[in-house]
Amino acid sequence: xxxxxxxxxxxxxxxxxxxxxxxxxxxxxxxxxxxxxxxxxxxxxxxxxxxxxxxxxxxxxxxxxxxxxxxxxxxxxxxxxxxxxxxxxxxxxxxxxxxxxxxxxxxxxxxxxxxxxxxxxxxxxxxxxxxxxxxxxxxxxxxxxxxxxxxxxxxxxxxxxxxxxxxx
Numbered sequence: 001x002x003x004x005x006x007x008x009x010x011x012x013x014x015x016x017x018x019x020x021x022x023x024x025x026x027x028x029x030x031x032x033x034x035x036x037x038x039x040x041x042x043x044x045x046x047x048x049x050x051x052x053x054x055x056x057x058x059x060x061x062x063x064x065x066x067x068x069x070x071x072x073x074x075x076x077x078x079x080x081x082x083x084x085x086x087x088x089x090x091x092x093x094x095x096x097x098x099x100x101x102x103x104x105x106x107x108x109x110x111x112x113x114x115x116x117x118x119x120x121x122x123x124x125x126x127x128x129x130x131x132x133x134x135x136x137x138x139x140x141x142x143x144x145x146x147x148x149x150x151x152x153x154x155x156x157x158x159x160x161x162x163x164x165x166x167x168x
Contacts, residue, residue, distance in 0.1 A: 002055070002124050003055070003126065004125050005045075006110075006129070008134070010060065012148050014035045016151040018035070031077075046081075049081035052166040055084045058070050059087045059114055067086050088120075089113070109136055128166075146158050
């Protein structure tokens with residue numbers, strides 16, 4: 001039995017609140033991997049992992065650094081859980097550049113990449129949840145989706161909702 005969290009980073013772990021705190025405290029919000037993650041959001045992710053045993057698949061644009069870089073970041077930042085994979089990057093630059101932002105015609109790119117991962121990954125996934133600040137999912141993924149507030153990232157309420165999705 002395999003439980004998986006599809007995890008976005010910006011607006012989920014990398015929050016506006018944390019960036020503001022760093023600026024106010026006069027410390028650099030950036031390390032060798034990018035912006036420092038919000039400790040409260042990280043603590044809430046830890047709660048999810050501890051209560052469900054779920055592994056993590058990065059669905060964020062940060063995945064473009066590659067799986068090895070994501071796993072190194074996870075280790076060096078002492079983040080909870082294990083990053084087992086990244087979702088495929090299925091959209092061409094041409095398609096992305098053709099999206100009409102005036103009409104927000106965003107065609108569930110992340111949702112399609114998650115669906116592709118679920119159908120070709122080789123793992124026997126029995127439960128999955130998606131944490132993202134943008135509702136870029138397919139209709140059949142809505143019951144697995146928890147949308148975060150990009151200012152504060154994963155809240156206790158979000159964590160509880162993900163735990164419920166992964167344990168029912």
